[in-house]
Amino acid sequence: MEIIIKLSQFLLSLSLLIILHELGHFIPAKLFKTRVEKFYLFFDVKYSLLKKKIGETEYGIGWLPLGGYVKISGMIDESMDKEQMALPPKPWEFRSKPAWQRLIIMLGGVTVNFILAFIIYIGMAFAYGDAYITMEDFKDGLLIENPAMINTGFKTGDKILAVDGNKIVKFDNDLNMEIAMGKEILIERNGVQQTIKMPIDFIDNFSRGEKTIALVDIRVPFVVAAVSEESKNTALQPKDVLLSLNGQKIKYLDEAKTILEKNKGKTIPATVLRDQKETQVQVIVNKEGMLGVQLGGLNDESLGKLGYYKITKQSYTFLESIPVGLEKGKNKLIGYGNQLKVMFNPETKAYKQVGGFYAIFNIFPETWSWEVFWNITAILSIMLGVMNLLPIPALDGGHVMFLLYEIVSGKKPSDKFLENAQIVGFVLLITLLVFANGNDIYKAIVGR
Incomplete structure (x- = not known):
């Protein structure tokens, strides 16, 4: 039953993100009177599970759950429709539209991803509020049992004061990630402040150890x-x-x-x-x-009565939820950008932890929780948006890169160049896909 719950959450989240991302391309394309030939959830290699043509567009569900797509007439994309591109441009085709319209169409998907994430965080602030413990309330410091932290020099009882100069005000779900991404951690131990420098390969060290143990946690009584x-x-x-x-x-x-x-x-x-x-x-x-x-x-109430911690619970009106959600979304976006920098730095060896679909599947819990589901969906939406903005041909970011070149220089890249770039980008994406999912298989075999 647990596997069904995990799979249901995974497929629901993935489907929601794909459909909304593709709608981000579909809607401006239709507004600019550009023909959309196909709108698919998942890929329909050779055949479709479901399909129905409405007007000029075929809507369907493919059998390969690796993403989705919209096929826009007159656009060099993964379909590599050379026959269509060999014909003279038609007024309804993508290539016939002004560069600024094509740019809006290409940016539509990632724009929806970012907007969706912010909407989710606003909704979560309104529905669930916040629950946290102020760092000042940890009179006896935090629990530190993870081997990677201990080997770096941390001890149970340490108080985390700041990460890279940013003061830590509260203990919440984001603290462990902040520490993992940090370079210098200011702590207080036995009343004395000191700075611990994080190893450049800390994430690799952590991932090779006991990942089920949090970097820092709350010290609790023996009950x-x-x-x-x-x-x-x-x-x-x-x-x-x-x-x-x-x-x-x-x-x-x-x-x-x-x-x-x-x-x-x-x-x-x-x-x-x-x-x-x-x-x-x-x-x-x-x-x-x-x-x-x-x-x-x-x-939480009992812990407070026994004099351990005071759990601060804060609820928000709808209007109050807007700035709270926007701030949370901004921090998550910046945080994911920092994670990518770490991943692309060979010295960190963090690239070893790049995961594929199985890694994403494992993020979801075995019990259904709407709060957890929406939180995961929001961060996945940010990840999808950022990854699609990378300037790689075959991704939205690659198309945007060539369109910006055209707008700035006034020269449009040739169809042949764009076709070759699409092939290079597609090969690169397949390589990354194989690498990420290969990492999943390797970890499953070796157990880490």
């Missing part, structure tokens, strides 16, 4: 959610909060793990908070340094 049937610790009960072990006071789960590791196979005294009262119990530490219990069970 018993349930006691397993095999556990000998019947003295423990659900909702118990561990306050001390073997005479040592503890506040956080990571502190408890250290003490348990040192007392494998022993029975030691413990203090738990139960029904708002401190209770003394004896606990048995197994050979693995564990108590045989399931952890968790405290909600």
Whole structure:
């Protein structure tokens, strides 16, 4: 069932992005009275799953889910329709339109992608608001267990003050990415500030390690959610909060793990908070340094009452959501641009982490969440927009590059040149596609 949920989210998001992107080309083409011969979701190599002709346009769904396209008359594109291009230009063809109209048609797809992302972020701000913890509230610092972070010099208890000179005000879902992309991290450790320089190949180091462990996380208390049937610790009960072990006071789960590791196979005294009262119990530490219990069970409100963190929840009116969503979209756009710079820098070795369709598929969770779905769709829309703007022939950015040359110089590149450029761009795209999806296969085989 989980795989069906993941696949449904993946296909819904991909289909939405493709259709809206192609509509971005379709609508200005029709406004400028340019004939659109085909409008397809997915590619119809040899045959289509569904198709219907309405007016001059054939609408359909292809069988190859690698994207989609609109075929515009008189345009040199992936169809490589040389027969049509060999005939004299017709008034309804793309090549007969002024350069500024052709430019608008080509920019339509990425424009829709960016607008969609901003609309989603505005809608999410209105529907879900914000939830975060201010960095000032982390009196005892953050949890740092990822090997890549530890090898770089970070320790649990460090407070993250700034990344590349930008002050960190709150802990939210974007902090880990900011740290991964950062060059210098200002921290406070035991009351002393210091700067840690991130290795140029940090992303590669992180990706070769345990990627399921966040770079930085919240330190949480040791809370018993349930006691397993095999556990000998019947003295423990659900909702118990561990306050001390073997005479040592503890506040956080990571502190408890250290003490348990040192007392494998022993029975030691413990203090738990139960029904708002401190209770003394004896606990048995197994050979693995564990108590045989399931952890968790405290909600945000309970963490606040116990004096750990105050979760700030902020809701917005529709008008307030607009600047909040625009700011979020702007930050995501800049952030993705920075990621591309890192990817294209060979020294970072981040190119090893380029993924294909399987990597995108794995971003989606196994349970349905509209909030997560829209958040992923928004960032994918930004990614699609930015990637299509790259000045590679066969991409929108390649067409835009040649159109700008034509507008500036007053000279239109020959059809033969554009055909050759399209072939080169197509080969390059296929190479990138094979590389990205080959990375997915390699990681699946080696397990990382």
